Amino acid sequence: MNKEQFLRAFMTEVWNEQQFDKVAFYVHHAYTIHLDTADPWEGQTLSHEAFKERLRFSFNSFPDMHFDITSAIEEENHVAITWILTGTNSGKIGGFPPTNRAIKTTGLTIYHFTNQKISGHTQVFDRLKVAQQLGFLSN
């Protein structure tokens, strides 16, 4: 399994299927969020337990969230993907009550690898679109 296949399996099993017990298989014991604006853990290095807490935080807000990978590029120690995220905001986001609105947005993530495990990411996505879809901003 090359790094792109490994990353695709991680996105399917951990993010789309919410298999928490697969975190230790895919994720390095030290996972650093290099850039991910407005992510509460941006700049931090997460243990497996903290990584699972971050998953719970995301799934609480968008229980049906789903990533479709639209392209992938593999380098020696990185795999970059572009994606479409869909989901329904049926749980709280921070202190805000659920809007029950659907979102669909595009983004791009560079995943970093260390010793064949995923050890961090650098990410940008269209947050303005999400804010508009949730009704936080006018269109």
Next chain:
Amino acid sequence: MNKEQFLRAFMTEVWNEQQFDKVAFYVHHAYTIHLDTADPWEGQTLSHEAFKERLRFSFNSFPDMHFDITSAIEEENHVAITWILTGTNSGKIGGFPPTNRAIKTTGLTIYHFTNQKISGHTQVFDRLKVAQQLGFLSN
């Protein structure tokens, strides 16, 4: 001009048209290369003069290099783009003589902004494809 338009103009004028005199307009006085595997300046923070030296280094190897932007995503302080790079290796790369072969590859760059200027990047591209196209590796 929003950040995406600014970035697109930078890619056209500075990279595709090789207008060195536009560097000061687009580029922050401290430009950091956060991630760009095999870039000689990876991890460094460049002045305008060092940025121009890096341009010269690239244009020496691929005088006709051209970026086509295939998608763009804007955040508050970042613009991410996917691109297709084409060019002909008609100059030296490091100590290697020109191969005179054409390359075409895909990549993805997150550009970082500080005070309305471009202050760095984080990049991944398909370097394996380039190595194959230049004949450094078998297909």
